[in-house]
Amino acid sequence: MQRQVWKLASRPEGDISDGDLRYETEEIAPLKDGEALIQTLYLSLDPTNRIWMSDREQYMPPVELGAAMRGGIAGRVLESRNPDLAEGTIVAGLGEWATHVTAPAGTVSPMALPDGVDLAAAFGTFGGVGMTAYFGLLDIGQPKEGETLVVSAAAGGVGQIVGQIGKIKGCKVIGIAGGPEKCGWITDDLGFDHAIDYKAEDVGEALDRLAPEGIDIDFENVGGPIMAAVLERMKTFGRIPLCGLISQYNETGQTQGGAPAFWETMLMRRLTVRGFIVTDFAPRFAEGAAALGGWMAEGRLKTRQDVRKDLAKADEHVKLLYSGGNFGKLLVEVSEP
Amino acid sequence: MQRQVWKLASRPEGDISDGDLRYETEEIAPLKDGEALIQTLYLSLDPTNRIWMSDREQYMPPVELGAAMRGGIAGRVLESRNPDLAEGTIVAGLGEWATHVTAPAGTVSPMALPDGVDLAAAFGTFGGVGMTAYFGLLDIGQPKEGETLVVSAAAGGVGQIVGQIGKIKGCKVIGIAGGPEKCGWITDDLGFDHAIDYKAEDVGEALDRLAPEGIDIDFENVGGPIMAAVLERMKTFGRIPLCGLISQYNETGQTQGGAPAFWETMLMRRLTVRGFIVTDFAPRFAEGAAALGGWMAEGRLKTRQDVRKDLAKADEHVKLLYSGGNFGKLLVEVSEP
Incomplete structure (x- = not known):
C-alpha cells in the first residue's frame, strides 16, 4: 500500500519556496506492535510548522531534512496493532503531512465528536488551538471581570477562541486582525468589543482610543511592531501569555x-x-475540551475553520498563515470524512 | 527645631553630579494629627534612589524638584500625635534623607529587634532588602531542590539574602559579584556554591563551566550584558524574578x-x-520577617551591612551603589543608635 507525503527537502531561507517541501509517493511499511495506520482526513496547518522547518532554537527537534513534514492530523484508524485504537476509530494527534500516517503508540488518541459538531469544527476547536487558547488565557492570562484583553491574530485558529473565552470571563476584548472582513466577523459574529485592522490603522493609536484605561492582558500571537504597540500600553500587573511570534517565523x-x-x-x-x-498542558487537555465543549453546546463559543482542499497543495496553503490569508483555523481536507 | 535634609535640586543627567542634591537646614513644622517626628538613626541607600531622582517611567511618583529626597529610614519616635507610635519606639519605613522625618500615618511602623541583632543588621535584613529577596525568590523564582539559581549583585543588600535562601531551599547557587573579596565572601562565608567575578572573567564562559546544566532561576538585579549572559543559558521552564536593572539606572x-x-x-x-x-508584597511582610528572623536565629542566614558615617556625605555614599563600591547593604548612620 502506498501513501502521498510531503517531505522537507531543504530548510527555507525566509519565506517557504517551491522545492523546500517535496510531494512524494512511497510504500507504507507493515505495522509494528503498538502502531496504528491512520487515514488522514484533516491536516492542521499551524504557524509553528515554519519553526519546525527551520533549525533555529525550538521546543521540539526540528523536522530532519528528507523526513516527512510534521503536522497535527485528524483521521480514521484503518488498521491497528494498538489495542487502544480500534479500526474505524476517529483519532487526532501529532502526525505527518500525508494521506496515511503510521502512528506509534501515544501520538494520537480517540476524538470525541459532540452532537452537531462536524469533524472539521471539532478538530479545529478541541485540537491544539483550543487547548492553546484555553490554557494560555486562563492559566497564564488569568482574566478577571472588567479587565481589558488584547489578542493579536484574532481571526486565526487560536485568537478567535481566546477572544470568546475572554468575553465569557467578563473582559473587554479587543482583537487585532487584518482587513475589514475579519474585523467585522470578530465583533459582529463573535462578540468581541472592538477590532483593530492592523492593515488600515495605526495599532497604537487605535489602542489609545479603544483602551485608554490600558491593557491588562496581551495574548501575544504575532510579535514585532504590533506586539510593541500593545506592550507600551500594558497596565501595572499586566500578564502576557507569549503564545507565538508569527510575524518573525519567516x-x-x-x-x-x-x-x-x-x-x-x-x-x-x-x-x-x-x-x-x-x-x-497535555495532562489537562480533558479539562480544556470539556470546558470548550460546554461553551459550544451553550452557543457561547463559535469557531470558524478555513478548510482547503487537496493535500498536494499543502505547500501553498501553509503560506496563507504568514500572509494573513487564512480566515479561521486553517485545515486541509485530505480525504472526505 | 531644625533638621538637615537632602533635597533634589536637579535631575541627574547620567551619573549623579555635585549639585543634583543639596544639603539644607530647615525648620521642622509642628506635628499634625496622625504624624510622628522621627529622629533618623539609619538611612537606607538603595539602587532605586537613582530612579526616584529621574523622571523616567517608574513605580511611584518621582521625587519632585526641590523636595526632600525619599529614602528608607530606621529611627526613634521623638514626638508623636499618632497613638500607634509611642515616643521612644524604634520604627522603620519610607522617609527622607534627613536627620528628622515627619512621618504621616502609615509610612513607618514599629520594628522588632530579635535578640542579638543590632539595629543596623535588623534594618538591613528585615527591611526592604530582606522582603525583596524573600518574596522575589520564593514567590516568583519558586526554587526547587537541586535547581540552579544565579543571582547578580550577589554581595549587595538583596543578593546576599537571595543566595542564602536559595541554599536553604536546596539550590545550587551561583553569585555574580565584582572583585575577589566579595566573591570570596559569598562562597566562604555565606555558602554560595560558586561566585563569578564579572570584573575579572567572562560571565557567559564562567556560567558554561559552573552551570553546564543550565539555569533554572535568574534573580535579576543588574540588567545589561550580565543579564544577557544569564538569559542565554536559561533552562526550559526557567523563572526570572526581575528585581532590578541597576547597570542602567544612570x-x-x-x-x-x-x-x-x-x-x-x-x-x-x-x-x-x-x-x-x-x-x-507589603500585606505579607510579617510572614517574610518571621521566616528571615527564624533562619537568622538558626544561624542559617547572615547579613552584612556597609555602614557609612555622616548624612552630610550621603550624596557621595549613594554613588557607591552604581560603581559596585558597597559591600553588603549600604546604610548611612545618621545618628548613633
Missing part, C-alpha cells in the same frame, strides 16, 4: 521576535511574561 | 535595561519573567 535564524526589549517596562509595571507551548 | 531616559530582547527564547524555553517591587 526570518532566517533566531530573531527574538522583532519587538524591542521591554525589561524596564516589565520591572516598573510589574508585568508577567510567560512563554508556553500547548503540549505543556 | 542612563538618562527609558533604557529598557540594556539587555537585548529575548522574546523568542522566552517562547521556545517557556520562560517566565515577572517584574516586581517589594511593596507589592
Whole structure:
C-alpha cells in the first residue's frame, strides 16, 4: 500500500519556496506492535510548522531534512496493532503531512465528536488551538471581570477562541486582525468589543482610543511592531501569555521576535511574561475540551475553520498563515470524512 | 527645631553630579494629627534612589524638584500625635534623607529587634532588602531542590539574602559579584556554591563551566550584558524574578535595561519573567520577617551591612551603589543608635 507525503527537502531561507517541501509517493511499511495506520482526513496547518522547518532554537527537534513534514492530523484508524485504537476509530494527534500516517503508540488518541459538531469544527476547536487558547488565557492570562484583553491574530485558529473565552470571563476584548472582513466577523459574529485592522490603522493609536484605561492582558500571537504597540500600553500587573511570534517565523535564524526589549517596562509595571507551548498542558487537555465543549453546546463559543482542499497543495496553503490569508483555523481536507 | 535634609535640586543627567542634591537646614513644622517626628538613626541607600531622582517611567511618583529626597529610614519616635507610635519606639519605613522625618500615618511602623541583632543588621535584613529577596525568590523564582539559581549583585543588600535562601531551599547557587573579596565572601562565608567575578572573567564562559546544566532561576538585579549572559543559558521552564536593572539606572531616559530582547527564547524555553517591587508584597511582610528572623536565629542566614558615617556625605555614599563600591547593604548612620 502506498501513501502521498510531503517531505522537507531543504530548510527555507525566509519565506517557504517551491522545492523546500517535496510531494512524494512511497510504500507504507507493515505495522509494528503498538502502531496504528491512520487515514488522514484533516491536516492542521499551524504557524509553528515554519519553526519546525527551520533549525533555529525550538521546543521540539526540528523536522530532519528528507523526513516527512510534521503536522497535527485528524483521521480514521484503518488498521491497528494498538489495542487502544480500534479500526474505524476517529483519532487526532501529532502526525505527518500525508494521506496515511503510521502512528506509534501515544501520538494520537480517540476524538470525541459532540452532537452537531462536524469533524472539521471539532478538530479545529478541541485540537491544539483550543487547548492553546484555553490554557494560555486562563492559566497564564488569568482574566478577571472588567479587565481589558488584547489578542493579536484574532481571526486565526487560536485568537478567535481566546477572544470568546475572554468575553465569557467578563473582559473587554479587543482583537487585532487584518482587513475589514475579519474585523467585522470578530465583533459582529463573535462578540468581541472592538477590532483593530492592523492593515488600515495605526495599532497604537487605535489602542489609545479603544483602551485608554490600558491593557491588562496581551495574548501575544504575532510579535514585532504590533506586539510593541500593545506592550507600551500594558497596565501595572499586566500578564502576557507569549503564545507565538508569527510575524518573525519567516526570518532566517533566531530573531527574538522583532519587538524591542521591554525589561524596564516589565520591572516598573510589574508585568508577567510567560512563554508556553500547548503540549505543556497535555495532562489537562480533558479539562480544556470539556470546558470548550460546554461553551459550544451553550452557543457561547463559535469557531470558524478555513478548510482547503487537496493535500498536494499543502505547500501553498501553509503560506496563507504568514500572509494573513487564512480566515479561521486553517485545515486541509485530505480525504472526505 | 531644625533638621538637615537632602533635597533634589536637579535631575541627574547620567551619573549623579555635585549639585543634583543639596544639603539644607530647615525648620521642622509642628506635628499634625496622625504624624510622628522621627529622629533618623539609619538611612537606607538603595539602587532605586537613582530612579526616584529621574523622571523616567517608574513605580511611584518621582521625587519632585526641590523636595526632600525619599529614602528608607530606621529611627526613634521623638514626638508623636499618632497613638500607634509611642515616643521612644524604634520604627522603620519610607522617609527622607534627613536627620528628622515627619512621618504621616502609615509610612513607618514599629520594628522588632530579635535578640542579638543590632539595629543596623535588623534594618538591613528585615527591611526592604530582606522582603525583596524573600518574596522575589520564593514567590516568583519558586526554587526547587537541586535547581540552579544565579543571582547578580550577589554581595549587595538583596543578593546576599537571595543566595542564602536559595541554599536553604536546596539550590545550587551561583553569585555574580565584582572583585575577589566579595566573591570570596559569598562562597566562604555565606555558602554560595560558586561566585563569578564579572570584573575579572567572562560571565557567559564562567556560567558554561559552573552551570553546564543550565539555569533554572535568574534573580535579576543588574540588567545589561550580565543579564544577557544569564538569559542565554536559561533552562526550559526557567523563572526570572526581575528585581532590578541597576547597570542602567544612570542612563538618562527609558533604557529598557540594556539587555537585548529575548522574546523568542522566552517562547521556545517557556520562560517566565515577572517584574516586581517589594511593596507589592507589603500585606505579607510579617510572614517574610518571621521566616528571615527564624533562619537568622538558626544561624542559617547572615547579613552584612556597609555602614557609612555622616548624612552630610550621603550624596557621595549613594554613588557607591552604581560603581559596585558597597559591600553588603549600604546604610548611612545618621545618628548613633
